[in-house]
Amino acid sequence: MNSFAALGADPLVSFPLTTEQDVFLLRRSGKSAAEALGVEKQDQIRLATALSELGRDLLGSDGLTVAFGVARRPLPLLLVGIDWTEDRDLGGEAVQAASRLVAVHYTPSEHAVTVEQPLTSDGRTAEAIQQVREAVLAHTEAGAPDDPRAQTSDLIAALVESRAQREELRRLNDELEETNRGVVALYSELSEELEETNRGVVALYAELEEKSRLLREASEAKTRFWANVSHELRTPVNSVVGLARLLLEFDGDGLDEEQRRQIGLISASGATLLALVDELLDVAKAESGRLEPHWAPVDLRAALGQLRGTLRGYESPGAAELIVAESGLSIVSDEVMLIRVLRNLLSNALKFTPSGTVRLDVAADRADGRDQVVFTVSDTGIGIPEEEQQQIFEEFYQVRGLHQRGRSGTGLGLPYARRLVELLGGGLELTSQPGSGTVVTVTLPADGRPAAQPAQPTSSAAESAPDDPAAPVVAVLVTVDDDDAFRASIRPLLDRLAGRVVEVAEGGRASDAVRRERPDAVLLDLHLPDLDGYAVLAELAADPALTAVPVVVLTSTPPGALDRDRLSHARAVLDKAALNLPELAAALTGAGAAGPANREEGPA
Incomplete structure (x- = not known):
């Protein structure tokens, strides 16, 4: 077989096909060869059946010959070639039937057909090849009397094996169905669990x-x-602060030095309590995002002097010395917020510095092309452990220890200071060493917030009014306030400013009193029990007979909480806590009063 040589095969045995018995011999030889080479039984029967179909179709052709061989390929093959010399084509049905069972290569022009059966890796061993040769030769020499019986036996064996495979397939199907039922049950269970989880x-x-x-x-x-x-x-x-100031201002000659000192302490403590209330309110505002700075130029020399006077009450014999350096630097910021930051830092330092010094220094700096003002508060106190230096900026947190005895506090000072510094566009840093003191550095932009236009300095009412007017500035003054203590505290002040003062304790009676008295000015509180100050102001503005009467609002409401649109009719808005004679006189006469925002903030 020349085709075997082209395929690189070793020829084993060949014989002619001339009779029907030779076709049976071909079938048996193919099966035996495949069996000797380790081919599975099903594949043996497929190979034998395909060879029988091809041999039977070509039977009677001239020179019809069959040859067996084993190919020398990376994967071994059993090859069965059938050649003939007659000019005859192999039937299409036979080729199609054989091709369903094995690999068939048919070349009509060469009058040859080759059948391939893949083998296992050891299918080309010398022993296997010898077994194939002997098996084919045995069938050739024995003839074919038993071939029909053998074919029938093969078919029976194939049927038995097919039945066994069918039973195995049925068993596998049953197992698959059982598995599917389990999967469906599991899926259902997981779906229920997932639905329950989702719920x-x-x-x-x-x-x-x-x-x-x-x-x-x-x-x-x-x-x-x-x-x-x-x-x-x-x-x-x-009222406490106002009465204390009145005692110092009007009764100064009747007080001895100790009484003056004690009243000064009352005034300072009241101012500190008032500042603490403002801080608590500001913390709540900051949390809700409603606390906004009011930008304006700040006179640091005056502000630091005021701060020094406020903190004087913290000093006691044997305690730390407070040093507040003077500064002529200028800065655009919110003066009230700035003073509160510095007061918190200084009071905190004084509280935990039993002896030594607490110092505030101010210096100019420049970073990233921008002018800055740096405030440094340093002390020689007990210091803060490193592991607690971040926690102290949490609200209501206090470093525990013996140093807390006798030192009250809310734990809001440092968190509040840092929050205000951030609102002012700056940063706050703290360094400390236990036993060696603490240094807190506040850095603020000198020109205020980046997008802000610095507010132009305005002349305050206090600068425009006389320090102590020799005569009343108004003839008749109506004051509308429900706080008896406050009215009593400012009555001496008003008596120096007005020829006659008419007091009204209810907002609902204010318009009638103004209409009756025809005063030169009205002092109006915003928080009234029946009709609030905003409504009273609206009534006065809407009445043609009363709209020309000047109204000065006196309130303890923080500036950020005021409804400015509803205060447009007021000549000025003054802080009760910082009320003084020159400022009130200027507001009543209109000197330097620029409108309802004339004085927005009082001292911290």
């Missing part, structure tokens, strides 16, 4: 939404609480 997630989400709503309501309620409480606290504290 739980939805319920949890709803609960979280409810909790968030409650937290928002609690936060809003806290802000409202601080706003209301701050007013209720500020009113009596304002």
